[in-house]
Amino acid sequence: MNAMTVTTASGRLLGRTDAGVHSYLGVPYAAPPFGASRLRPPQPVATWSGVRDAISFGAEPPQLKPPADHPTAAMVWDPAEPGDDCLNLNIWTPDPGTHGLPVMVWIPGGMFEVGTGATYDGGRFARDGIVCVTINYRVGPEGFLYLADGDANLGLLDQIAALGWVRDNIAAFGGDPANVTIFGESAGAMSVGTLLAVPRAEGLFGRAICQSGAADRVISADTALRVGRELAERLGIEATRDAFTAITPDHLLLAAAELKGDLLAHPDPARWGFEVIASMLPWQPVIDGDVLPGYPVDRIAAGAAAGVDVMVGSNTDDWKLFVIANGSLERVTDETLTGPVATHGFETALAYGLSAEAVTAYRAARPGAGPGELLAAIETDWWCRIPAICLAEAHADATSATYMYEFAWPAPGVGACHALEIGFVFDTLDHGRHQMLGPLLGGAPQALADTMHGAWVAFATTGDPGWPKYDLGRRATMRFDTVSRLVEDPRAFERGLWETTGRFATSVAAGAR
Numbered sequence: 001m002n003a004m005t006v007t008t009a010s011g012r013l014l015g016r017t018d019a020g021v022h023s024y025l026g027v028p029y030a031a032p033p034f035g036a037s038r039l040r041p042p043q044p045v046a047t048w049s050g051v052r053d054a055i056s057f058g059a060e061p062p063q064l065k066p067p068a069d070h071p072t073a074a075m076v077w078d079p080a081e082p083g084d085d086c087l088n089l090n091i092w093t094p095d096p097g098t099h100g101l102p103v104m105v106w107i108p109g110g111m112f113e114v115g116t117g118a119t120y121d122g123g124r125f126a127r128d129g130i131v132c133v134t135i136n137y138r139v140g141p142e143g144f145l146y147l148a149d150g151d152a153n154l155g156l157l158d159q160i161a162a163l164g165w166v167r168d169n170i171a172a173f174g175g176d177p178a179n180v181t182i183f184g185e186s187a188g189a190m191s192v193g194t195l196l197a198v199p200r201a202e203g204l205f206g207r208a209i210c211q212s213g214a215a216d217r218v219i220s221a222d223t224a225l226r227v228g229r230e231l232a233e234r235l236g237i238e239a240t241r242d243a244f245t246a247i248t249p250d251h252l253l254l255a256a257a258e259l260k261g262d263l264l265a266h267p268d269p270a271r272w273g274f275e276v277i278a279s280m281l282p283w284q285p286v287i288d289g290d291v292l293p294g295y296p297v298d299r300i301a302a303g304a305a306a307g308v309d310v311m312v313g314s315n316t317d318d319w320k321l322f323v324i325a326n327g328s329l330e331r332v333t334d335e336t337l338t339g340p341v342a343t344h345g346f347e348t349a350l351a352y353g354l355s356a357e358a359v360t361a362y363r364a365a366r367p368g369a370g371p372g373e374l375l376a377a378i379e380t381d382w383w384c385r386i387p388a389i390c391l392a393e394a395h396a397d398a399t400s401a402t403y404m405y406e407f408a409w410p411a412p413g414v415g416a417c418h419a420l421e422i423g424f425v426f427d428t429l430d431h432g433r434h435q436m437l438g439p440l441l442g443g444a445p446q447a448l449a450d451t452m453h454g455a456w457v458a459f460a461t462t463g464d465p466g467w468p469k470y471d472l473g474r475r476a477t478m479r480f481d482t483v484s485r486l487v488e489d490p491r492a493f494e495r496g497l498w499e500t501t502g503r504f505a506t507s508v509a510a511g512a513r
Helices: 123-127 140-144 154-173 187-195 221-235 241-245 249-265 274-279 296-301 320-325 341-347 356-365 371-395 446-462 492-500
Strands: 002-007 012-018 021-028 051-053 088-093 101-107 131-135 175-185 207-211 309-315 402-407 476-480 485-488
Touching: 002 021, 002 154, 021 123, 088 123, 088 154, 101 154, 101 187, 101 446, 123 131, 123 446, 131 154, 140 154, 140 221, 140 249, 154 175, 154 187, 175 187, 175 446, 187 207, 207 446, 221 241, 221 249, 221 274, 296 371, 309 371, 320 371, 356 371, 356 492, 371 402, 371 492, 402 446, 446 476
Parallel strands: 012 051, 101 131, 101 175, 175 207, 207 309, 309 402, 402 476
Antiparallel strands: 002 012, 012 021, 021 088, 088 131, 476 485
């Protein structure tokens, strides 16, 4: 059944209606980023005449997806395909004829290398009175190549362009442009945390939710330029934007994949820098001095997001999934865990700034844990838990609210791993494999989905998810599990350890700060 026709600034759209929810899919928010617009900031959408169908997902930005027989393919549901008109978004609304509904804009994750808004179904948010939007943005070198030539952070600029489109058009779908919550997971959450510190994003949203990612995963301009030059050398071209635009997207992706493989095989800090070695992410937001003027947590602590309500959290076993997937759970030993970075790469605590004494403290706190399990705990803390605490601390004294959560429900074999909470947040447990980590959600408790989804809806609607605000005295944290409960300062050990050792919540070298 067709949905109502809506009129946007660019033209009229016709979507569809399912179970009382109206959806408008594949809606362009910027022009195709190719031709003269390739590797340039997003440009406005061209208007169209007549009525444009918006009944199926649009193209996704250039990216290398795993082959169908790869183990991760079954875990990452991605129904889209790369194409030119890839800067698009998807909208679910309970009624485009109403007005003043809260708006939630989802920024997908994917290591800043893959990802699409088509993976996520916002229909249950619409069922509960929210206008839900999921977006695409450029990833990999198309979105985060840095050449020190004035154009930087194109992926972030895409996100800002999408939020600008929401501000200008969401009222046509029943939404309130003055009540927008941005939320995301992993690289999407890192994007959300970074946008809190980006001047061009100011005023485009009033609330933000960071799921297993925060405001820490950025790199210095010097390191980003080093990566850009490595890619140019691999392609045999000058490190200029004109030279890169002469390379086809497919060729660029293959070269970027080779660069990533080289990084993983030869993690030499002298070549790549500790910022990249620790994360193994060559493509990240860059402190370019313009789009991103400084380190995000520092800017947030100085008041950059003082008017934005923030909810931030992590999963109990966030990084265990990856330690299992890459074989480290069984392969890492006590010797490699504390060995030199250049020898063992990601299988070393040294990459995260931890000393042998700090690893001993982890071992004492987890009696019986093997070296692979200790690595998973260290990586969970470095990637997700400590950055979440750091963001909450930076924002706790703001004039707006701060809330903290931890997702603790364990899937068999992998625990409360990275991205597992998404099906609960979107209330899509019944979607089976057609969602992120779908194969792990069989038998998941619907009551927990009701609780988490309801908290996200409440936060977007009123700014209060239903538990006390986070402050530096109590550190109130909602722990979501089969039985959810409020806990106080649940990660005092980890917080105290990382405050005194390691690269606390940042991959940016001290000189970049």
